[in-house]
Amino acid sequence: MYExxxxxxxxxxxxxxxxxxIGEYVAQAKKIGVELVGMTxxxxxxxxxxxxxxxxxxxxIPHMVDGVWILKGAEANVIDFEGNVDLEDRILKKLDVVIAxxxxxxxxxGTMEDHTNAYLNIVHNPLIDVIGHSGNPNFKYDYERVIAECAKYDTIVEINNHSFEFRRGSAANCKEIARLCKKYGTYxxxxxxxxxxxxxGVYGNSIEVLEELDFPEEKIINRNARVLLDFLSKKKGIRFTGE
Ligand SMILES: [Zn+2]
Ligand SMILES: [Zn+2]
Incomplete structure:
Protein backbone atom coordinates (compact mmCIF):
# COMPACT_ATOMS: atom_id res chain seq x y z
CA MET A 1 0.00 0.00 0.00
CA TYR A 2 1.47 3.32 -1.06
CA GLU A 3 1.31 6.33 1.18
CA ILE A 22 -5.08 28.52 -0.37
CA GLY A 23 -6.20 28.77 3.26
CA GLU A 24 -8.93 26.18 2.71
CA TYR A 25 -6.42 23.75 1.16
CA VAL A 26 -4.04 24.27 4.07
CA ALA A 27 -6.82 23.60 6.60
CA GLN A 28 -7.82 20.41 4.78
CA ALA A 29 -4.18 19.30 4.50
CA LYS A 30 -3.79 19.67 8.24
CA LYS A 31 -6.98 17.72 8.83
CA ILE A 32 -6.15 14.74 6.61
CA GLY A 33 -2.37 14.63 7.13
CA VAL A 34 -1.17 16.00 3.79
CA GLU A 35 2.29 17.44 4.50
CA LEU A 36 2.67 19.69 1.47
CA VAL A 37 0.36 21.37 -1.03
CA GLY A 38 1.48 22.74 -4.38
CA MET A 39 -0.58 25.69 -5.59
CA THR A 40 -0.51 25.42 -9.35
CA ILE A 61 3.06 33.52 0.72
CA PRO A 62 5.35 31.72 3.18
CA HIS A 63 6.59 28.22 2.45
CA MET A 64 4.92 26.94 5.59
CA VAL A 65 1.56 27.86 7.09
CA ASP A 66 0.13 26.11 10.14
CA GLY A 67 2.65 23.29 9.84
CA VAL A 68 1.78 22.60 6.17
CA TRP A 69 4.37 23.17 3.43
CA ILE A 70 3.25 25.25 0.47
CA LEU A 71 4.86 25.14 -2.94
CA LYS A 72 4.23 28.21 -5.02
CA GLY A 73 3.94 27.07 -8.59
CA ALA A 74 1.96 27.15 -11.80
CA GLU A 75 0.35 24.83 -14.30
CA ALA A 76 1.71 26.51 -17.41
CA ASN A 77 -0.09 25.97 -20.70
CA VAL A 78 1.81 24.50 -23.60
CA ILE A 79 1.05 26.99 -26.40
CA ASP A 80 2.74 25.43 -29.44
CA PHE A 81 4.43 22.25 -30.66
CA GLU A 82 7.86 23.69 -29.95
CA GLY A 83 6.90 23.20 -26.31
CA ASN A 84 6.73 26.89 -25.41
CA VAL A 85 4.57 27.82 -22.42
CA ASP A 86 2.53 30.87 -21.47
CA LEU A 87 4.75 32.25 -18.70
CA GLU A 88 8.05 34.01 -19.35
CA ASP A 89 11.28 32.46 -18.14
CA ARG A 90 11.80 35.25 -15.60
CA ILE A 91 8.54 34.16 -13.92
CA LEU A 92 9.16 30.41 -14.23
CA LYS A 93 12.51 30.95 -12.50
CA LYS A 94 10.77 32.31 -9.41
CA LEU A 95 8.43 29.35 -8.96
CA ASP A 96 8.97 26.33 -6.70
CA VAL A 97 7.35 23.94 -9.13
CA VAL A 98 6.25 24.26 -12.74
CA ILE A 99 3.89 21.82 -14.40
CA ALA A 100 3.47 22.05 -18.18
CA GLY A 110 -1.93 18.06 -33.64
CA THR A 111 -0.26 14.87 -34.78
CA MET A 112 1.55 12.37 -32.61
CA GLU A 113 4.80 13.78 -33.98
CA ASP A 114 3.79 17.34 -33.01
CA HIS A 115 3.05 16.27 -29.44
CA THR A 116 6.25 14.24 -29.17
CA ASN A 117 8.27 17.20 -30.40
CA ALA A 118 6.62 19.53 -27.89
CA TYR A 119 7.16 17.13 -24.99
CA LEU A 120 10.82 16.54 -25.86
CA ASN A 121 11.48 20.28 -25.80
CA ILE A 122 9.61 20.54 -22.49
CA VAL A 123 11.76 17.77 -21.01
CA HIS A 124 14.87 19.64 -22.14
CA ASN A 125 13.66 22.91 -20.56
CA PRO A 126 15.27 23.15 -17.10
CA LEU A 127 12.55 25.57 -15.94
CA ILE A 128 9.83 22.93 -16.26
CA ASP A 129 9.66 20.25 -13.58
CA VAL A 130 6.58 18.16 -14.34
CA ILE A 131 4.69 16.96 -17.41
CA GLY A 132 1.02 17.28 -16.44
CA HIS A 133 -1.78 14.79 -17.18
CA SER A 134 -0.14 13.53 -20.36
CA GLY A 135 -2.42 10.48 -20.62
CA ASN A 136 -5.00 12.62 -22.44
CA PRO A 137 -5.81 10.64 -25.63
CA ASN A 138 -6.21 13.88 -27.61
CA PHE A 139 -2.53 14.63 -27.12
CA LYS A 140 -1.00 11.21 -27.63
CA TYR A 141 2.78 11.16 -28.02
CA ASP A 142 5.60 8.65 -28.32
CA TYR A 143 5.50 7.57 -24.68
CA GLU A 144 8.58 5.37 -24.87
CA ARG A 145 10.80 8.10 -26.33
CA VAL A 146 9.66 10.93 -24.08
CA ILE A 147 9.57 8.95 -20.84
CA ALA A 148 13.07 7.59 -21.41
CA GLU A 149 14.22 11.19 -21.94
CA CYS A 150 12.47 12.31 -18.72
CA ALA A 151 14.61 9.83 -16.79
CA LYS A 152 17.78 11.40 -18.22
CA TYR A 153 16.74 14.98 -17.41
CA ASP A 154 15.00 14.39 -14.05
CA THR A 155 11.69 15.62 -15.43
CA ILE A 156 8.79 14.28 -13.39
CA VAL A 157 5.85 12.59 -15.10
CA GLU A 158 2.52 13.20 -13.42
CA ILE A 159 0.01 10.47 -12.71
CA ASN A 160 -3.09 12.63 -12.44
CA ASN A 161 -5.89 11.17 -10.38
CA HIS A 162 -8.38 13.58 -11.94
CA SER A 163 -7.71 12.09 -15.42
CA PHE A 164 -9.24 8.73 -14.57
CA GLU A 165 -12.65 10.35 -14.17
CA PHE A 166 -12.54 13.61 -16.08
CA ARG A 167 -10.43 12.97 -19.18
CA ARG A 168 -12.18 10.24 -21.10
CA GLY A 169 -9.95 7.50 -22.43
CA SER A 170 -7.03 8.44 -20.17
CA ALA A 171 -6.99 5.41 -17.87
CA ALA A 172 -5.27 2.93 -20.20
CA ASN A 173 -2.77 5.58 -21.28
CA CYS A 174 -1.97 6.52 -17.68
CA LYS A 175 -1.27 2.88 -16.94
CA GLU A 176 1.01 2.56 -19.95
CA ILE A 177 2.82 5.76 -18.94
CA ALA A 178 3.33 4.45 -15.38
CA ARG A 179 4.61 1.14 -16.77
CA LEU A 180 7.19 2.95 -18.88
CA CYS A 181 8.23 5.14 -15.94
CA LYS A 182 8.97 1.93 -14.04
CA LYS A 183 10.88 0.54 -17.02
CA TYR A 184 13.08 3.63 -17.45
CA GLY A 185 13.36 4.64 -13.79
CA THR A 186 11.54 7.94 -14.40
CA TYR A 187 10.23 9.87 -11.40
CA GLY A 201 -4.59 14.12 -1.65
CA VAL A 202 -7.19 11.58 -2.84
CA TYR A 203 -5.45 9.05 -5.07
CA GLY A 204 -7.55 5.86 -5.20
CA ASN A 205 -7.41 5.31 -8.97
CA SER A 206 -3.72 6.09 -9.28
CA ILE A 207 -2.73 3.88 -6.38
CA GLU A 208 -4.66 0.97 -7.87
CA VAL A 209 -2.60 1.30 -11.07
CA LEU A 210 0.69 1.57 -9.17
CA GLU A 211 -0.15 -1.51 -7.13
CA GLU A 212 -0.97 -3.51 -10.24
CA LEU A 213 2.41 -2.54 -11.68
CA ASP A 214 4.28 -3.03 -8.42
CA PHE A 215 5.69 0.45 -9.03
CA PRO A 216 8.92 1.20 -7.09
CA GLU A 217 8.09 3.49 -4.18
CA GLU A 218 11.41 5.35 -4.38
CA LYS A 219 10.43 6.70 -7.78
CA ILE A 220 7.32 8.43 -6.39
CA ILE A 221 9.00 11.76 -5.85
CA ASN A 222 6.11 13.30 -3.92
CA ARG A 223 5.65 10.42 -1.48
CA ASN A 224 6.52 12.77 1.37
CA ALA A 225 7.49 16.42 1.80
CA ARG A 226 11.12 15.78 2.72
CA VAL A 227 11.92 13.71 -0.37
CA LEU A 228 10.19 16.18 -2.66
CA LEU A 229 11.77 19.28 -1.10
CA ASP A 230 15.25 17.70 -1.25
CA PHE A 231 14.74 16.92 -4.93
CA LEU A 232 13.54 20.45 -5.75
CA SER A 233 16.27 22.13 -3.66
CA LYS A 234 18.91 20.17 -5.49
CA LYS A 235 17.41 20.72 -8.92
CA LYS A 236 16.47 24.38 -8.58
CA GLY A 237 18.69 25.69 -5.80
CA ILE A 238 15.72 26.77 -3.65
CA ARG A 239 16.11 26.83 0.13
CA PHE A 240 12.98 25.62 1.88
CA THR A 241 13.31 26.90 5.42
CA GLY A 242 9.68 26.94 6.47
CA GLU A 243 9.57 30.76 6.46
ZN1 LIG B 1 -4.69 21.32 -13.29
ZN1 LIG C 1 -4.54 20.76 -16.56
Missing part, protein backbone atom coordinates in the same frame (compact mmCIF):
# COMPACT_ATOMS: atom_id res chain seq x y z
CA UNK A 4 1.61 9.60 -0.71
CA UNK A 5 1.64 12.56 1.63
CA UNK A 6 1.87 15.52 -0.70
CA UNK A 7 -0.15 16.95 -3.57
CA UNK A 8 1.63 19.27 -5.96
CA UNK A 9 -1.19 20.00 -8.40
CA UNK A 10 -4.17 21.98 -7.05
CA UNK A 11 -6.18 24.98 -8.23
CA UNK A 12 -7.52 27.90 -6.21
CA UNK A 13 -10.30 30.38 -6.96
CA UNK A 14 -7.72 32.32 -8.95
CA UNK A 15 -8.15 29.76 -11.75
CA UNK A 16 -11.82 30.91 -11.89
CA UNK A 17 -13.18 27.42 -12.51
CA UNK A 18 -11.92 26.17 -9.13
CA UNK A 19 -13.60 26.92 -5.84
CA UNK A 20 -11.24 27.18 -2.86
CA UNK A 21 -8.62 29.43 -1.36
CA UNK A 41 -3.07 27.74 -10.87
CA UNK A 42 -3.43 27.85 -14.64
CA UNK A 43 -1.14 30.00 -16.73
CA UNK A 44 -2.62 33.16 -18.32
CA UNK A 45 -3.49 31.60 -21.71
CA UNK A 46 -6.44 29.74 -20.21
CA UNK A 47 -9.78 31.56 -20.03
CA UNK A 48 -10.26 33.18 -16.61
CA UNK A 49 -6.72 32.38 -15.46
CA UNK A 50 -4.81 34.91 -13.38
CA UNK A 51 -2.69 37.72 -14.80
CA UNK A 52 1.03 37.00 -14.67
CA UNK A 53 1.37 39.42 -11.71
CA UNK A 54 -0.31 36.74 -9.62
CA UNK A 55 2.63 34.40 -10.23
CA UNK A 56 5.22 37.15 -9.77
CA UNK A 57 3.85 38.02 -6.35
CA UNK A 58 3.58 34.48 -4.92
CA UNK A 59 6.61 35.26 -2.78
CA UNK A 60 4.10 36.99 -0.48
CA UNK A 101 0.17 20.73 -19.55
CA UNK A 102 -1.66 20.58 -22.85
CA UNK A 103 -5.28 21.74 -22.72
CA UNK A 104 -7.71 21.60 -25.64
CA UNK A 105 -8.99 25.09 -24.80
CA UNK A 106 -5.50 26.53 -25.36
CA UNK A 107 -3.90 24.41 -28.08
CA UNK A 108 -5.64 22.46 -30.85
CA UNK A 109 -4.39 18.86 -30.85
CA UNK A 188 6.48 10.22 -11.09
CA UNK A 189 4.31 12.52 -8.99
CA UNK A 190 0.84 11.36 -8.06
CA UNK A 191 -1.42 14.41 -7.91
CA UNK A 192 -5.10 15.21 -7.52
CA UNK A 193 -5.44 18.26 -9.81
CA UNK A 194 -8.02 19.33 -7.21
CA UNK A 195 -10.47 22.09 -8.08
CA UNK A 196 -12.11 21.78 -4.62
CA UNK A 197 -10.44 20.99 -1.33
CA UNK A 198 -12.11 17.61 -0.78
CA UNK A 199 -10.27 16.26 -3.86
CA UNK A 200 -6.82 17.09 -2.52
Missing amino acids: IKTDIHTHTIESRHAYCT DHGPAMGGAPHFYYFLNLSA SMHESVIIP IAVNSDAHFYTEM
Whole structure:
Protein backbone atom coordinates (compact mmCIF):
# COMPACT_ATOMS: atom_id res chain seq x y z
CA MET A 1 0.00 0.00 0.00
CA TYR A 2 1.47 3.32 -1.06
CA GLU A 3 1.31 6.33 1.18
CA ILE A 4 1.61 9.60 -0.71
CA LYS A 5 1.64 12.56 1.63
CA THR A 6 1.87 15.52 -0.70
CA ASP A 7 -0.15 16.95 -3.57
CA ILE A 8 1.63 19.27 -5.96
CA HIS A 9 -1.19 20.00 -8.40
CA THR A 10 -4.17 21.98 -7.05
CA HIS A 11 -6.18 24.98 -8.23
CA THR A 12 -7.52 27.90 -6.21
CA ILE A 13 -10.30 30.38 -6.96
CA GLU A 14 -7.72 32.32 -8.95
CA SER A 15 -8.15 29.76 -11.75
CA ARG A 16 -11.82 30.91 -11.89
CA HIS A 17 -13.18 27.42 -12.51
CA ALA A 18 -11.92 26.17 -9.13
CA TYR A 19 -13.60 26.92 -5.84
CA CYS A 20 -11.24 27.18 -2.86
CA THR A 21 -8.62 29.43 -1.36
CA ILE A 22 -5.08 28.52 -0.37
CA GLY A 23 -6.20 28.77 3.26
CA GLU A 24 -8.93 26.18 2.71
CA TYR A 25 -6.42 23.75 1.16
CA VAL A 26 -4.04 24.27 4.07
CA ALA A 27 -6.82 23.60 6.60
CA GLN A 28 -7.82 20.41 4.78
CA ALA A 29 -4.18 19.30 4.50
CA LYS A 30 -3.79 19.67 8.24
CA LYS A 31 -6.98 17.72 8.83
CA ILE A 32 -6.15 14.74 6.61
CA GLY A 33 -2.37 14.63 7.13
CA VAL A 34 -1.17 16.00 3.79
CA GLU A 35 2.29 17.44 4.50
CA LEU A 36 2.67 19.69 1.47
CA VAL A 37 0.36 21.37 -1.03
CA GLY A 38 1.48 22.74 -4.38
CA MET A 39 -0.58 25.69 -5.59
CA THR A 40 -0.51 25.42 -9.35
CA ASP A 41 -3.07 27.74 -10.87
CA HIS A 42 -3.43 27.85 -14.64
CA GLY A 43 -1.14 30.00 -16.73
CA PRO A 44 -2.62 33.16 -18.32
CA ALA A 45 -3.49 31.60 -21.71
CA MET A 46 -6.44 29.74 -20.21
CA GLY A 47 -9.78 31.56 -20.03
CA GLY A 48 -10.26 33.18 -16.61
CA ALA A 49 -6.72 32.38 -15.46
CA PRO A 50 -4.81 34.91 -13.38
CA HIS A 51 -2.69 37.72 -14.80
CA PHE A 52 1.03 37.00 -14.67
CA TYR A 53 1.37 39.42 -11.71
CA TYR A 54 -0.31 36.74 -9.62
CA PHE A 55 2.63 34.40 -10.23
CA LEU A 56 5.22 37.15 -9.77
CA ASN A 57 3.85 38.02 -6.35
CA LEU A 58 3.58 34.48 -4.92
CA SER A 59 6.61 35.26 -2.78
CA ALA A 60 4.10 36.99 -0.48
CA ILE A 61 3.06 33.52 0.72
CA PRO A 62 5.35 31.72 3.18
CA HIS A 63 6.59 28.22 2.45
CA MET A 64 4.92 26.94 5.59
CA VAL A 65 1.56 27.86 7.09
CA ASP A 66 0.13 26.11 10.14
CA GLY A 67 2.65 23.29 9.84
CA VAL A 68 1.78 22.60 6.17
CA TRP A 69 4.37 23.17 3.43
CA ILE A 70 3.25 25.25 0.47
CA LEU A 71 4.86 25.14 -2.94
CA LYS A 72 4.23 28.21 -5.02
CA GLY A 73 3.94 27.07 -8.59
CA ALA A 74 1.96 27.15 -11.80
CA GLU A 75 0.35 24.83 -14.30
CA ALA A 76 1.71 26.51 -17.41
CA ASN A 77 -0.09 25.97 -20.70
CA VAL A 78 1.81 24.50 -23.60
CA ILE A 79 1.05 26.99 -26.40
CA ASP A 80 2.74 25.43 -29.44
CA PHE A 81 4.43 22.25 -30.66
CA GLU A 82 7.86 23.69 -29.95
CA GLY A 83 6.90 23.20 -26.31
CA ASN A 84 6.73 26.89 -25.41
CA VAL A 85 4.57 27.82 -22.42
CA ASP A 86 2.53 30.87 -21.47
CA LEU A 87 4.75 32.25 -18.70
CA GLU A 88 8.05 34.01 -19.35
CA ASP A 89 11.28 32.46 -18.14
CA ARG A 90 11.80 35.25 -15.60
CA ILE A 91 8.54 34.16 -13.92
CA LEU A 92 9.16 30.41 -14.23
CA LYS A 93 12.51 30.95 -12.50
CA LYS A 94 10.77 32.31 -9.41
CA LEU A 95 8.43 29.35 -8.96
CA ASP A 96 8.97 26.33 -6.70
CA VAL A 97 7.35 23.94 -9.13
CA VAL A 98 6.25 24.26 -12.74
CA ILE A 99 3.89 21.82 -14.40
CA ALA A 100 3.47 22.05 -18.18
CA SER A 101 0.17 20.73 -19.55
CA MET A 102 -1.66 20.58 -22.85
CA HIS A 103 -5.28 21.74 -22.72
CA GLU A 104 -7.71 21.60 -25.64
CA SER A 105 -8.99 25.09 -24.80
CA VAL A 106 -5.50 26.53 -25.36
CA ILE A 107 -3.90 24.41 -28.08
CA ILE A 108 -5.64 22.46 -30.85
CA PRO A 109 -4.39 18.86 -30.85
CA GLY A 110 -1.93 18.06 -33.64
CA THR A 111 -0.26 14.87 -34.78
CA MET A 112 1.55 12.37 -32.61
CA GLU A 113 4.80 13.78 -33.98
CA ASP A 114 3.79 17.34 -33.01
CA HIS A 115 3.05 16.27 -29.44
CA THR A 116 6.25 14.24 -29.17
CA ASN A 117 8.27 17.20 -30.40
CA ALA A 118 6.62 19.53 -27.89
CA TYR A 119 7.16 17.13 -24.99
CA LEU A 120 10.82 16.54 -25.86
CA ASN A 121 11.48 20.28 -25.80
CA ILE A 122 9.61 20.54 -22.49
CA VAL A 123 11.76 17.77 -21.01
CA HIS A 124 14.87 19.64 -22.14
CA ASN A 125 13.66 22.91 -20.56
CA PRO A 126 15.27 23.15 -17.10
CA LEU A 127 12.55 25.57 -15.94
CA ILE A 128 9.83 22.93 -16.26
CA ASP A 129 9.66 20.25 -13.58
CA VAL A 130 6.58 18.16 -14.34
CA ILE A 131 4.69 16.96 -17.41
CA GLY A 132 1.02 17.28 -16.44
CA HIS A 133 -1.78 14.79 -17.18
CA SER A 134 -0.14 13.53 -20.36
CA GLY A 135 -2.42 10.48 -20.62
CA ASN A 136 -5.00 12.62 -22.44
CA PRO A 137 -5.81 10.64 -25.63
CA ASN A 138 -6.21 13.88 -27.61
CA PHE A 139 -2.53 14.63 -27.12
CA LYS A 140 -1.00 11.21 -27.63
CA TYR A 141 2.78 11.16 -28.02
CA ASP A 142 5.60 8.65 -28.32
CA TYR A 143 5.50 7.57 -24.68
CA GLU A 144 8.58 5.37 -24.87
CA ARG A 145 10.80 8.10 -26.33
CA VAL A 146 9.66 10.93 -24.08
CA ILE A 147 9.57 8.95 -20.84
CA ALA A 148 13.07 7.59 -21.41
CA GLU A 149 14.22 11.19 -21.94
CA CYS A 150 12.47 12.31 -18.72
CA ALA A 151 14.61 9.83 -16.79
CA LYS A 152 17.78 11.40 -18.22
CA TYR A 153 16.74 14.98 -17.41
CA ASP A 154 15.00 14.39 -14.05
CA THR A 155 11.69 15.62 -15.43
CA ILE A 156 8.79 14.28 -13.39
CA VAL A 157 5.85 12.59 -15.10
CA GLU A 158 2.52 13.20 -13.42
CA ILE A 159 0.01 10.47 -12.71
CA ASN A 160 -3.09 12.63 -12.44
CA ASN A 161 -5.89 11.17 -10.38
CA HIS A 162 -8.38 13.58 -11.94
CA SER A 163 -7.71 12.09 -15.42
CA PHE A 164 -9.24 8.73 -14.57
CA GLU A 165 -12.65 10.35 -14.17
CA PHE A 166 -12.54 13.61 -16.08
CA ARG A 167 -10.43 12.97 -19.18
CA ARG A 168 -12.18 10.24 -21.10
CA GLY A 169 -9.95 7.50 -22.43
CA SER A 170 -7.03 8.44 -20.17
CA ALA A 171 -6.99 5.41 -17.87
CA ALA A 172 -5.27 2.93 -20.20
CA ASN A 173 -2.77 5.58 -21.28
CA CYS A 174 -1.97 6.52 -17.68
CA LYS A 175 -1.27 2.88 -16.94
CA GLU A 176 1.01 2.56 -19.95
CA ILE A 177 2.82 5.76 -18.94
CA ALA A 178 3.33 4.45 -15.38
CA ARG A 179 4.61 1.14 -16.77
CA LEU A 180 7.19 2.95 -18.88
CA CYS A 181 8.23 5.14 -15.94
CA LYS A 182 8.97 1.93 -14.04
CA LYS A 183 10.88 0.54 -17.02
CA TYR A 184 13.08 3.63 -17.45
CA GLY A 185 13.36 4.64 -13.79
CA THR A 186 11.54 7.94 -14.40
CA TYR A 187 10.23 9.87 -11.40
CA ILE A 188 6.48 10.22 -11.09
CA ALA A 189 4.31 12.52 -8.99
CA VAL A 190 0.84 11.36 -8.06
CA ASN A 191 -1.42 14.41 -7.91
CA SER A 192 -5.10 15.21 -7.52
CA ASP A 193 -5.44 18.26 -9.81
CA ALA A 194 -8.02 19.33 -7.21
CA HIS A 195 -10.47 22.09 -8.08
CA PHE A 196 -12.11 21.78 -4.62
CA TYR A 197 -10.44 20.99 -1.33
CA THR A 198 -12.11 17.61 -0.78
CA GLU A 199 -10.27 16.26 -3.86
CA MET A 200 -6.82 17.09 -2.52
CA GLY A 201 -4.59 14.12 -1.65
CA VAL A 202 -7.19 11.58 -2.84
CA TYR A 203 -5.45 9.05 -5.07
CA GLY A 204 -7.55 5.86 -5.20
CA ASN A 205 -7.41 5.31 -8.97
CA SER A 206 -3.72 6.09 -9.28
CA ILE A 207 -2.73 3.88 -6.38
CA GLU A 208 -4.66 0.97 -7.87
CA VAL A 209 -2.60 1.30 -11.07
CA LEU A 210 0.69 1.57 -9.17
CA GLU A 211 -0.15 -1.51 -7.13
CA GLU A 212 -0.97 -3.51 -10.24
CA LEU A 213 2.41 -2.54 -11.68
CA ASP A 214 4.28 -3.03 -8.42
CA PHE A 215 5.69 0.45 -9.03
CA PRO A 216 8.92 1.20 -7.09
CA GLU A 217 8.09 3.49 -4.18
CA GLU A 218 11.41 5.35 -4.38
CA LYS A 219 10.43 6.70 -7.78
CA ILE A 220 7.32 8.43 -6.39
CA ILE A 221 9.00 11.76 -5.85
CA ASN A 222 6.11 13.30 -3.92
CA ARG A 223 5.65 10.42 -1.48
CA ASN A 224 6.52 12.77 1.37
CA ALA A 225 7.49 16.42 1.80
CA ARG A 226 11.12 15.78 2.72
CA VAL A 227 11.92 13.71 -0.37
CA LEU A 228 10.19 16.18 -2.66
CA LEU A 229 11.77 19.28 -1.10
CA ASP A 230 15.25 17.70 -1.25
CA PHE A 231 14.74 16.92 -4.93
CA LEU A 232 13.54 20.45 -5.75
CA SER A 233 16.27 22.13 -3.66
CA LYS A 234 18.91 20.17 -5.49
CA LYS A 235 17.41 20.72 -8.92
CA LYS A 236 16.47 24.38 -8.58
CA GLY A 237 18.69 25.69 -5.80
CA ILE A 238 15.72 26.77 -3.65
CA ARG A 239 16.11 26.83 0.13
CA PHE A 240 12.98 25.62 1.88
CA THR A 241 13.31 26.90 5.42
CA GLY A 242 9.68 26.94 6.47
CA GLU A 243 9.57 30.76 6.46
ZN1 LIG B 1 -4.54 20.76 -16.56
ZN1 LIG C 1 -4.69 21.32 -13.29
